[in-house]
Amino acid sequence: MSSLEFAIGRLNAFLAEVQRLDECEFPYEHSQVALHRIRDLFDNKLALLQSFDSKSDPAIVKQQCTLSLSALFDYVPLLGFILRSTNVRNAFEVFGPLLRLARDLLEPGVDKSKCQTRLVLSSEWDYSPFVYGEIPDLPGFVLIGLPAPESSNPLLIPLAGHELGHAVWQKADYHTAITPCIKTHMLDVIRSRWKEFQAALPSPKGAPVALADLTTNMFCVQFWQQCVPWALRQAEESYCDFVGIRIFGESYLHAFAYILSPSTEGERSLVYPNMRKRVSNLLDAASSYGVPVPPHYLDMFDDLANPNLIQSNAFLLSVADSVLDKMKADLIDRAVADVNASSLKLPSQSESDRIFCRFLYVVPAENCKSLADILNAGWRAHFQSDLWDGIPHVRRHRERNLKELVLKNFEVYEIEQILKG
Amino acid sequence: MGLIMILKAERIADLLRQGEHSGTVDPLVITPRPDPDAIEATGAASIDLRLGTWFMTLRQSRMTHLSIDDSLPSSQLTKTHFVSFGNEYVLHPGNFVLSVTLEWMRIPKDLAAYVIGRSSWGRRGLIIATATGVHPGFTGCLTLELSNLGELPIAIKPGMGICQLFFHRVEQTGKPQTDASQFIGLRKPTVGRIELDVIASACRKIRLARIFPATFGKNLREDGNLSQPGV
Numbered sequence: 001m002s003s004l005e006f007a008i009g010r011l012n013a014f015l016a017e018v019q020r021l022d023e024c025e026f027p028y029e030h031s032q033v034a035l036h037r038i039r040d041l042f043d044n045k046l047a048l049l050q051s052f053d054s055k056s057d058p059a060i061v062k063q064q065c066t067l068s069l070s071a072l073f074d075y076v077p078l079l080g081f082i083l084r085s086t087n088v089r090n091a092f093e094v095f096g097p098l099l100r101l102a103r104d105l106l107e108p109g110v111d112k113s114k115c116q117t118r119l120v121l122s123s124e125w126d127y128s129p130f131v132y133g134e135i136p137d138l139p140g141f142v143l144i145g146l147p148a149p150e151s152s153n154p155l156l157i158p159l160a161g162h163e164l165g166h167a168v169w170q171k172a173d174y175h176t177a178i179t180p181c182i183k184t185h186m187l188d189v190i191r192s193r194w195k196e197f198q199a200a201l202p203s204p205k206g207a208p209v210a211l212a213d214l215t216t217n218m219f220c221v222q223f224w225q226q227c228v229p230w231a232l233r234q235a236e237e238s239y240c241d242f243v244g245i246r247i248f249g250e251s252y253l254h255a256f257a258y259i260l261s262p263s264t265e266g267e268r269s270l271v272y273p274n275m276r277k278r279v280s281n282l283l284d285a286a287s288s289y290g291v292p293v294p295p296h297y298l299d300m301f302d303d304l305a306n307p308n309l310i311q312s313n314a315f316l317l318s319v320a321d322s323v324l325d326k327m328k329a330d331l332i333d334r335a336v337a338d339v340n341a342s343s344l345k346l347p348s349q350s351e352s353d354r355i356f357c358r359f360l361y362v363v364p365a366e367n368c369k370s371l372a373d374i375l376n377a378g379w380r381a382h383f384q385s386d387l388w389d390g391i392p393h394v395r396r397h398r399e400r401n402l403k404e405l406v407l408k409n410f411e412v413y414e415i416e417q418i419l420k421g
Numbered sequence: 422m423g424l425i426m427i428l429k430a431e432r433i434a435d436l437l438r439q440g441e442h443s444g445t446v447d448p449l450v451i452t453p454r455p456d457p458d459a460i461e462a463t464g465a466a467s468i469d470l471r472l473g474t475w476f477m478t479l480r481q482s483r484m485t486h487l488s489i490d491d492s493l494p495s496s497q498l499t500k501t502h503f504v505s506f507g508n509e510y511v512l513h514p515g516n517f518v519l520s521v522t523l524e525w526m527r528i529p530k531d532l533a534a535y536v537i538g539r540s541s542w543g544r545r546g547l548i549i550a551t552a553t554g555v556h557p558g559f560t561g562c563l564t565l566e567l568s569n570l571g572e573l574p575i576a577i578k579p580g581m582g583i584c585q586l587f588f589h590r591v592e593q594t595g596k597p598q599t600d601a602s603q604f605i606g607l608r609k610p611t612v613g614r615i616e617l618d619v620i621a622s623a624c625r626k627i628r629l630a631r632i633f634p635a636t637f638g639k640n641l642r643e644d645g646n647l648s649q650p651g652v
Contacts, residue, residue, distance in 0.1 A: 027503045027505050028505055088501040088502070088503055092503045092505070093474075095505070096506075361450060361527060362527060363450040363526075364452045364525055366452060366454060393558065393602075394606055401605070404608045405525075407608055408562070408608045411474070411608075412453055415453055415506075
């Protein structure tokens with residue numbers, strides 16, 4: 001047996017599984033299209049491996065076997081995600097409205113019939129929602145998944161706004177655009193904390209680094225650049241939160257708190273601001289956008305423990321945190337500009353009030369303007385303590401009935417959009 | 422007691438128009454809303470309802486039979502399917518499937534309704550419910566029982582007209598009249614539970630006591646009846 005035989009065997013097994021999945025009942029064709037793309041990708045990989053013979057360069061054969069194995073690690077979880085997109089636990093009614101929203105946001109101004117954005121709406125066997133970024137071999141696909149136990153909970157749909165934020169971030173190539181800005185802020189922070197920087201710099205040999213050498217001394221540059229990716233990811237995650245709240249308004253805050261408060265155990269991540277800082281930034285964005293903030297919202301969250309870092313890395317993390325503070329206003333503005341560039345209707349208090357009034361009668365509203373208005377009305381109903389008190393048989397299954405009503409309202413909204421063409 | 426009248430199209434249309442006003446205390450609402458003018462123009466005594474997107478089939482490969490002794494949750498008894506707009510569900514001859522109306526409705530306390538199949542479908546072998554009563558105070562989507570008694574498979578699509586609803590006035594007695602059933606407020610079809618009355622419960626216990634005397638036989642008398650009938 002050889003590594004090549006094993007690699008071919010693995011790819012054949014993978015493709016057989018793809019074939020089995022292809023027999024599922026796909027409620028929407030986008031999941032199946034994604035599956036076919038993956039099948040084509042792995043067909044090509046298999047064909048390449050099968051083209052090798054005894055005369056092939058062993059180094060190239062080995063390299064391709066390694067690449068095919070890496071691809072399996074990447075794509076097997078994705079097959080599971082696609083399989084779960086067919087599960088009837090999912091809130092299928094939101095597929096159409098969410099796809100329209102994604103296309104409005106990612107392809108502003110493009111004729112609806114020519115939009116390329118595709119959506120795979122699924123569920124995760126992981127309590128962290130939305131773990132997939134854009135897959136390089138599946139361009140144009142947005143993957144959204146709620147934790148499996150919550151995948152039929154329509155009130156958590158605003159969290160999809162965060163995931164769509166990642167898609168906008170990638171499409172706008174903010175990674176490239178924002179990195180120089182981050183470096184500038186980072187150097188400003190380091191200059192203002194120069195003594196701390198010198199103390200944190202791991203035992204330089206020779207003469208101490210001078211402030212003038214901050215951007216020229218390679219040892220020095222290499223040190224502070226370690227935290228550029230942390231600051232960049234913190235900026236991306238914060239931007240995605242801002243996009244979420246800009247699109248969905250108050251319902252984003254409620255969904256965020258539902259899934260994340262008070263906090264998880266363990267250490268904070270280097271690529272997110274610590275929880276209370278994250279929430280504080282979110283509330284700043286809410287204030288900037290005119291979104292009402294629920295009372296005592298920040299109190300619902302606790303910070304996570306700081307990671308056990310060596311002194312130099314602890315300093316760098318604090319620098320990354322400070323950079324985010326300096327970037328925050330710009331990120332809030334970018335989220336506004338990007339959402340405003342689309343044809344999305346922003347949340348409207350009067351509209352959500354109107355929908356809420358229909359919910360009091362236990363009926364979906366018609367002629368809704370946006371998904372956000374339905375969700376804001378849904379959350380308002382959720383918090384209305386005397387909701388349906390006068391209708392005991394509806395009140396008895398209050399939470400279930402509210403979710404059913406919101407989901408039906410998504411469908412009514414979608415039917416109206418279809419009729420509008 | 423007055424005559425129970427079937428509502429005419431123009432009366433149904435009026436009620437739907439009134440339901441649009443937020444001040445109406447106990448409105449008739451059907452969503453997506455049928456066009457009241459179009460209803461009025463038909464002159465019929467009913468309104469048409471359309472097929473929804475959710476379907477439910479019995480798990481034939483898992484169940485040997487259905488019995489009132491079973492208290493299985495519906496998820497073990499049935500399999501749910503979703504068919505998006507533009508796609509179809511093929512109902513083969515002899516097959517039975519539950520579905521729902523596309524319309525979510527709210528029936529006021531002074532109305533009741535009956536679901537009747539459409540004759541155009543019936544003549545093609547598709548039978549839609551036998552006589553589904555919709556009680557005052559009902560809200561949600563109606564579960565429909567669809568069966569193909571014809572000889573050819575029938576492709577049914579969400580959004581197509583599937584049945585009609587006849588409304589009746591309900592006699593007002595002063596007591597609250599609302600549908601307190603388990604089917605309230607749902608958007609998917611449901612099989613529901615079979616509720617046993619006193620006699621059926623006692624019969625079930627006798628049967629269980631004979632099969633499992635150690636567990637259920639304490640109250641079983643020598644004559645085969647329960648010492649505490651109705652328990």
